[in-house]
Amino acid sequence: MAFDVIILGLGAMGSATAYHFAKRGLRVLGLDRFAPPHSLGSSHGESRIIREAYYEHPLYVPLVRRAYELWEELEQQMRQQLFLQTGGLMIGAEKSTLVAGARLSARTHHLAHELLEAREIRRRYPAFHLPEEMVAVWEPRAGVLFPEKCIAAHLLMAQRHGAHLHGEEIVMAWQKEGGRIAVTTNKGKYAASKLVVSAGAWLQALARELALPLHCTRQPLFWFEPLAHANYFAPQNFPIYILEHAPNRYFYGFPNLGAGCKVAIHHEGEVTEAESVRREVATDEAIPLRRLLEKFLPEANGALLKTAVCMYTNTPDGHFLLDFHPDDHDVLIVSPCSGHGFKFSSAIGELIAELLTDGAAGFDLAPFRFGRFASNTTTLSRYNYRPESGHLTIATSFMTW
Ligand SMILES: Cc1cc2nc3c(=O)[nH]c(=O)nc-3n(C[C@H](O)[C@H](O)[C@H](O)COP(=O)(O)OP(=O)(O)OC[C@H]3O[C@@H](n4cnc5c(N)ncnc54)[C@H](O)[C@@H]3O)c2cc1C
Known part of the structure; x- marks a missing residue:
C-alpha cells in the first residue's frame, strides 16, 4: 500500500x-x-504536569494554550477524562529561575496568576512547610494529564x-x-x-x-504513602507543584491519584542510552527525595509504594x-x-x-x-533568559529571538 x-x-x-x-x-x-x-x-507513569505560566520561556505559552484546546477536543471526542485541573504552584525564592520565569510568562501573556507568600501557601495547602523566603506563582489552569x-x-x-x-x-x-x-x-x-x-x-x-x-538521562519516579493527613494530598485539595530548592535544582509532584503521592527530581538523572537503561530502582535511590520531602512536605514522606524509570532526551x-x-x-x-x-x-x-x-x-x-x-554558530544557553528584559539570551552573541 x-x-x-x-x-x-x-x-x-x-x-x-x-x-x-x-x-x-x-x-x-x-x-x-x-x-x-x-x-x-x-511517556508513562500515570501523570504529566500541564502548566501555562511557563518558566522555561514565554514563547511556549501560545503553544501550550493550543495544546489545552486540543486536549479538551480529544476528551470530548473520546468521552473520557484526559486532564484533571488542580491548579499549580511554582515554588522558590522570589528571584529564582522558576518563580521569575513563571511570572515573566504570566505577565507577558496576561495569564491569571497570583504571587503567594509562604504563609499563604501553608494556609491554602497545609501540606507545604516552606521557609519564609520562599514564594510561589499560583496558576489556576495547571493540572495533570494522564499520559x-x-x-x-x-x-x-x-x-x-x-x-x-x-x-x-x-x-x-x-x-x-x-x-x-x-x-x-x-x-x-x-x-x-x-x-x-x-x-x-x-x-x-x-x-x-x-x-x-x-544526552538521554534515566529519571526515576517515586510514589509515597502519606504519613498523616491523607486528605491534604487528595486531588481536590492539593495542586501540582515544582519546587526550586536550590538554584536550578528542582523537584516536582502531584496529588495522590490513588497510588500514592508521586514525586521526582527534575533532571540530575544518570546519563544513559535507551537500549541499556537500568530499569530497576534501588530503595536507596529514594533518599535524596526523602530529604527534600522531610524538609518541604513532611507528611508525604511515608512508605515507598511504587517506583518507575523513565527517560529524558535532553538538548544542551x-x-x-x-x-x-x-x-x-x-x-x-x-x-x-x-x-x-x-x-x-x-x-x-x-x-x-x-x-x-x-x-x-x-x-x-x-x-x-x-x-x-552547529559549531561556530550561536547556541542557546540553558534557560538563560533575562526575566527583566523578557528576552532569551543567546549565550555567544547576545542576540534575542
Ligand atoms: C519522568 C518523566 C517525567 C516527565 N514529566 C513531564 C511533565 O510533567 N510534563 C510534561 O509536559 N512532560 C514531562 N516529561 C516529558 C515528556 O513525557 C516527554 O517529552 C514525552 O513524553 C516524550 O515523548 P516522545 O514521543 O518523544 O517519546 P516516547 O513517548 O518515548 O515515544 C518514542 C517512541 O518511539 C518508539 N521507537 C523508538 N525507536 C523505534 C524504532 N527503531 N522503531 C519503532 N519504534 C521506535 C518507542 O517504542 C516509543 O514508543 C517527563 C518525562 C519523564 C521521563
Whole structure:
C-alpha cells in the first residue's frame, strides 16, 4: 500500500502526529518497536504536569494554550477524562529561575496568576512547610494529564481516521529511493513521501550520522504513602507543584491519584542510552527525595509504594528540537523535549501535520531548529533568559529571538 507519511515511534509525539495527519485525510503508517502506550520510553507513569505560566520561556505559552484546546477536543471526542485541573504552584525564592520565569510568562501573556507568600501557601495547602523566603506563582489552569490514556486516545482516533498502526515492529533504517522514503523494519519494507522520526530516547541511535548533541538521562519516579493527613494530598485539595530548592535544582509532584503521592527530581538523572537503561530502582535511590520531602512536605514522606524509570532526551539548552533532517527535507525530527514535552504533544502533532502538508505551521518553529547547535554558530544557553528584559539570551552573541 502507498503511504503519504510514515511515523517512526508512536509515543507522545508520534501518536498525536499520526492522528493529525490521518484527520487531514493522509494515508498514514505508524510503527512502534513496542505496543504503545507502553512503559519503556518517556511517556508513562500515570501523570504529566500541564502548566501555562511557563518558566522555561514565554514563547511556549501560545503553544501550550493550543495544546489545552486540543486536549479538551480529544476528551470530548473520546468521552473520557484526559486532564484533571488542580491548579499549580511554582515554588522558590522570589528571584529564582522558576518563580521569575513563571511570572515573566504570566505577565507577558496576561495569564491569571497570583504571587503567594509562604504563609499563604501553608494556609491554602497545609501540606507545604516552606521557609519564609520562599514564594510561589499560583496558576489556576495547571493540572495533570494522564499520559497513557492520552496516547491511547490519539492512536484510537488516528485509526478511526484510517491510519495503519503497527506495534512490535522495529524500524532498522530509512533511505531515499526514487524520490520517496523507504523504511526498513524487522518485518518488512514500506515507502512514503514523508517520514516523521518521533523515536524519543532512541533518536540518537537511529540518526548517528547527525551526531546530535543530545544526552538521554534515566529519571526515576517515586510514589509515597502519606504519613498523616491523607486528605491534604487528595486531588481536590492539593495542586501540582515544582519546587526550586536550590538554584536550578528542582523537584516536582502531584496529588495522590490513588497510588500514592508521586514525586521526582527534575533532571540530575544518570546519563544513559535507551537500549541499556537500568530499569530497576534501588530503595536507596529514594533518599535524596526523602530529604527534600522531610524538609518541604513532611507528611508525604511515608512508605515507598511504587517506583518507575523513565527517560529524558535532553538538548544542551533544554529547549526542543523540532526540525527537518539537514540532508533531507522529507524527514522531520520530532522529539527531544528535555523532560517537558508531554503537555505540548497534542499541539506538536497538529503543527507537524500542518508543516508537512501545508508547507508552513501556525507556530514559528525557528527557536527549535538544529542550526543552534552547529559549531561556530550561536547556541542557546540553558534557560538563560533575562526575566527583566523578557528576552532569551543567546549565550555567544547576545542576540534575542
Ligand atoms: C519522568 C518523566 C517525567 C516527565 N514529566 C513531564 C511533565 O510533567 N510534563 C510534561 O509536559 N512532560 C514531562 N516529561 C516529558 C515528556 O513525557 C516527554 O517529552 C514525552 O513524553 C516524550 O515523548 P516522545 O514521543 O518523544 O517519546 P516516547 O513517548 O518515548 O515515544 C518514542 C517512541 O518511539 C518508539 N521507537 C523508538 N525507536 C523505534 C524504532 N527503531 N522503531 C519503532 N519504534 C521506535 C518507542 O517504542 C516509543 O514508543 C517527563 C518525562 C519523564 C521521563
